[in-house]
Every structure is written in C-alpha cells, then in structure tokens.
Amino acid sequence: MPLPRLLRTSSFRLTLLYATLFTASVAILLGIVYLEIRSYATDLQDEIVKREVQYLRRAEKDGGTPAVQALIEQRLQQPLLKSMRYLLQDRDGRVIAGNAPVQAERRQGRFWFQMPKGDNPKRIRTVRAYGLQLKDGRYLAVGEAGKAIEEFQGLQSALLRDIGYALLAVLALALAGGALMSHLMLRRVERLVRDTRAIILGEPARRLPVGSGDDEFDRLSASVNQMLDRIDAQGDSLRQVSNDIAHDLRTPLGRLRQQLERGRRLQDIGPLHAVLERATAEVDTALRTFASLLHIAQIGGDPRRLQREPVPLSELLETLAEVHQSAFEAAGQHFHTDIAPDLEVVGNRDLLGQLFSNLLENACRHCPRGAHVTLRAAGERGGVRVSVADDGPGIPADERAHVFRRLYRLERSRTTPGSGLGLSMVEAVARAHGADIALDDNRPGLEVRVRLPGVASAPAVRRPGA
CATH class of the missing domain: 3.30.450 (Beta-Lactamase)
Known part of the structure; x- marks a missing residue:
C-alpha cells in the first residue's frame, strides 16, 4: 500500500x-x-x-x-x-x-x-x-x-538524555503503530469498497462481510446489509406492483376500449350516452386505483412526517361502528362491538379511521349473508389491541402473507368489486404508526388483529349490534 x-x-x-x-x-x-x-x-x-x-x-x-x-x-x-x-x-x-x-x-x-x-x-x-x-x-x-x-x-x-530517548522511542512506536493500524483498517475498508462496487456493477445479491468481533466495521456492514435487504424488498415490491398493475388494470382498460369501440359504431344518442357512462365508470375505477396506490406510497414514505396527536380511540371506533352498521344490515350480516371505554393512542385520526374502516368494509364485502362480524378493542400492557373477527370464508394460511401486497386479490375475489388495495392501505397505515398487524384463523373465518402503542384503560363494555 x-x-x-x-x-x-x-x-x-x-x-x-x-x-x-x-x-x-x-x-x-x-x-x-x-x-x-x-x-x-x-x-x-x-x-x-x-x-x-x-x-x-x-x-x-x-x-x-x-x-x-x-x-x-x-x-x-x-x-x-x-x-x-x-x-x-x-x-x-x-x-x-x-x-x-x-x-x-x-x-x-x-x-x-x-x-x-x-x-x-x-x-x-x-x-x-x-x-x-x-x-x-x-x-x-x-x-x-x-x-x-x-x-x-x-x-x-x-x-534530559533519557527524556530525549524516551520521546524518540514514543514517536517511533507511534508512527509504526499508526502505520500498522492504518494498513489493517485500509485493508478492511478496501474490502468493503470492493464489495460495494461489485453490488453497484450488477451483483445485487452480494452482501458485505460481517465478522464476529462486533466492532464498528461489523456494525456498519450489518447496517449496510439491512439497507440493501430493504432496497431489494422494495425493488421486489415495485416489480410486483408493476406486474399487478399490468395484470389487474388490463381488464378494465380492455373493457374501456371495447366500450369506446362500441360507441364509435353507434349512431343514436341514447345508447351512446350509456356506453360513455360505462366507459367513464371504467376510467373512474382506474383513477381510484392509481389514487389509492399514490396514497399508500405517501403513507409509507417517511413516518416522521406523519402529523400525530392524541386520538380517543374508543370514540373513533364507536363512530365507525355506527357508520358501518347500516352496511352490515343491508348485507344481511350480524355486527357486534366489544370496545373498552377511554382508550387512547397517539397518531393520525384520519388514517386510523381509514385503517379500521377498510377492515370493516373488507369483512362486510367478503362475508356471506348471516355471517357474524365483531369489532373488539381492549387495552393491554404498553398498548391497545383492536381486532375485526368474522365467521366467513377466511383466508387460506398459505395466502395470508400475500394479501398485504398491493393489488393482490384472492382468486375467488376477482369477480367481486374492489382493487385489492384495502389491506395494503391497512398495512401501510399500521406501519406508519409503529403498529403490529396479524391475520389469524377465527375457526371459522378470519381475525385481523392490530396492536397500537398507546394507553390502555377500563374494562370492555359489550354492545351488541343488529
């Protein structure tokens, strides 16, 4: 060197x-x-x-x-x-x-x-x-x-003579030790540089070496490896989203083209207006999908930019329950709540409301008539646990890890309205609030549990729904 x-x-x-x-x-x-x-x-x-x-x-x-x-x-x-x-x-x-x-x-x-x-x-x-x-x-x-x-x-x-000799010896040893330490450190730095260049030049799966000493180089390498893993995961997610967009939007765009082709051949104003209305609906569906994707990207950006304030969670959930009660009744389903009073968390009220609204809408959409849906909220040590449980068809265990992907839909759900972004929105909002989210078998049905950091309070008060 x-x-x-x-x-x-x-x-x-x-x-x-x-x-x-x-x-x-x-x-x-x-x-x-x-x-x-x-x-x-x-x-x-x-x-x-x-x-x-x-x-x-x-x-x-x-x-x-x-x-x-x-x-x-x-x-x-x-x-x-x-x-x-x-x-x-x-x-x-x-x-x-x-x-x-x-x-x-x-x-x-x-x-x-x-x-x-x-x-x-x-x-x-x-x-x-x-x-x-x-x-x-x-x-x-x-x-x-x-x-x-x-x-x-x-x-x-x-x-005085010994002082001179001692100072010379100290300087000589310091220079020799500094050169040796610099050589050893440069050798490790060169290895890190070589590996990072290899990653830049087309070896994305390569990772920096992490030794067993747990020194500053090992911690730096571990942090860089975590960053690379996160970048790879985001790249995979981006590729998957691109594929899902191409797959899921191809159908509405194809229908839109068919409607426009049919309208071009029509001469009467009445049928032409009907075709234009259906085409407009297809465009609105595509626009809502892109708006939802943009909203998820904004939520999942920098969590530190999220506006936070104390949120009375019990009050928020009670309000959502009243709003969605009519939808469950119209679908012929039984909706119940079990919400503890005076629960409070710190976060964004609008986003938390959207999170739990999506869970309730998802349960209402995918459960048959006569199904039972229960919204529960209770305090626990260090946080608040909220769950939406139903006795509907549920989600197979091997597909639960995929349902949070954007535009992902179960095969049986592709014939029903929706974009496959509801649970993706739920996962993005939960991650922005530092919450844990899990899907479990309700035997039968599905239970979605969300654990938010916050302040727990009084015992639950059960209020049966219609």
Whole structure:
C-alpha cells in the first residue's frame, strides 16, 4: 500500500495525535520530576549552609571576628568539611580567611557562584552560598560544593538524555503503530469498497462481510446489509406492483376500449350516452386505483412526517361502528362491538379511521349473508389491541402473507368489486404508526388483529349490534 495514502488515513492521524499528547504528557511528567529533584538538592544545600552560618555567627557573638577567622581556619583542616567554601573579607574587600573566590559585590542572602574544579580551569563547579554583613563591617560567605550538587548535575544530564530517548522511542512506536493500524483498517475498508462496487456493477445479491468481533466495521456492514435487504424488498415490491398493475388494470382498460369501440359504431344518442357512462365508470375505477396506490406510497414514505396527536380511540371506533352498521344490515350480516371505554393512542385520526374502516368494509364485502362480524378493542400492557373477527370464508394460511401486497386479490375475489388495495392501505397505515398487524384463523373465518402503542384503560363494555 502506498505510504502517502497510508499517512493520509484517519487512523494514522488519530494515532499521531495520541502520540503527540502522550509525548507531551511524558515530557511534563519528567519535567516535574526534574524540578522536584532540583528543589530537593537545593534545599539540602541550603540547610547545610544555613547550619554552618549559624555556627559561625555564634562564634562571632562569643569572640568577634578573630574567633570567626580562627574557626574558619580550623574547619578548613577537617577532611569531612572539604566540600565547604568559606570567605571572610575586611571592610576593604581583602581576604582574611577562606577558600572561596573573592565576592566583590558582597551579595547578601542565598546565591550561586562558580569556581574552577581542581587544577583544570575549564572544569567549573557550581556552589550554593549564603552571604551576610558582620557587625564590624566585615563580610562572611559560606558555600557548599559537595557531591549533592554534582550528583544532581549528573542526574540532570542523564535525565534530559533519557527524556530525549524516551520521546524518540514514543514517536517511533507511534508512527509504526499508526502505520500498522492504518494498513489493517485500509485493508478492511478496501474490502468493503470492493464489495460495494461489485453490488453497484450488477451483483445485487452480494452482501458485505460481517465478522464476529462486533466492532464498528461489523456494525456498519450489518447496517449496510439491512439497507440493501430493504432496497431489494422494495425493488421486489415495485416489480410486483408493476406486474399487478399490468395484470389487474388490463381488464378494465380492455373493457374501456371495447366500450369506446362500441360507441364509435353507434349512431343514436341514447345508447351512446350509456356506453360513455360505462366507459367513464371504467376510467373512474382506474383513477381510484392509481389514487389509492399514490396514497399508500405517501403513507409509507417517511413516518416522521406523519402529523400525530392524541386520538380517543374508543370514540373513533364507536363512530365507525355506527357508520358501518347500516352496511352490515343491508348485507344481511350480524355486527357486534366489544370496545373498552377511554382508550387512547397517539397518531393520525384520519388514517386510523381509514385503517379500521377498510377492515370493516373488507369483512362486510367478503362475508356471506348471516355471517357474524365483531369489532373488539381492549387495552393491554404498553398498548391497545383492536381486532375485526368474522365467521366467513377466511383466508387460506398459505395466502395470508400475500394479501398485504398491493393489488393482490384472492382468486375467488376477482369477480367481486374492489382493487385489492384495502389491506395494503391497512398495512401501510399500521406501519406508519409503529403498529403490529396479524391475520389469524377465527375457526371459522378470519381475525385481523392490530396492536397500537398507546394507553390502555377500563374494562370492555359489550354492545351488541343488529
């Protein structure tokens, strides 16, 4: 894989950012350690010098400047104090005693000065000192140049060197790790790109690989596969709808052409008007079919665009029951309701009314005289269950999965009025409301159950119909 492309990957940039932050963290940590060690060494030296100054000042109080001079000369002879540096000057800056360089400025308090180390002038030793003015105008300075500061300087050099090596090692490992991670990620991305291109170029059944790790690539592949399955299902549905339109509209369009041909041969106005009325009815049937298809497509589009509001479902179902009661009576059927009061759901009132109207009309149309149809509604945990049950001919089990397809009609129903879009409309409205719909055997007959998410309430109150 080309290196420039590898360096442009997001994984490599993220790794490099992480390495930079980690390196900065290491540098800050080591810097704090360095400052702590320096502070400790300086405090140690200050404590040694402070005690020596206090010792010499007590000698001054007891015997004056000569006592201080004698004590300095005495302490210079002690091997244990060879790291100490003393300086005693008179008013004119002449050295009275000591082994430290002359301090022309006569600095007061704590300060640093440098002096040659041994006989080599190029080797410099740093001394931590303390200076003060004595009562008679003389100047006293005491310093410490022992192993503590030398060891600290060595430790400082080693620490700085190790910091540099550590930072280089971190950057090298980060670059190597970033390149490796980028290579691995690019290899997976290339595989996904290869598979998606194959799908685009004519392999619609191909799917992206999904591993067992459940990482972000696996989740992405699974989501893309679900999307492809949905697209395939929609494509199959579109092809099926096209076939159904061609099959089901061919008959009314053929009849329409026959009517127009017959009307063209007629001379009398009366029969011609009758032919035109029948032709107009055929056109209206086709237009209603296309309008229903368009309505189903709009409902099944984006459910988020559906206008929702609290819907008093019990009231809506009671109203629909009263409206359809006369149709059942005219068909010689017995209609009953079993609707719990105060049921409420959130949705579109008009569409929900159309859903249950279609179910009632479907039962009325396909059930014979003397059949019993029951509309039930009851609350259950987390929702509301509504069902329309009849004891008519029902739907064979092997065809229940197909009746929600657009323009699909049972063979025995092709001679009856209708377009085969009633249950398709029901399924589209239910899906838009997040509802579950199921067809079951009522033994005999059919039961259509719709479960809507909503708020359940009181026990059912049975109201027999005519």
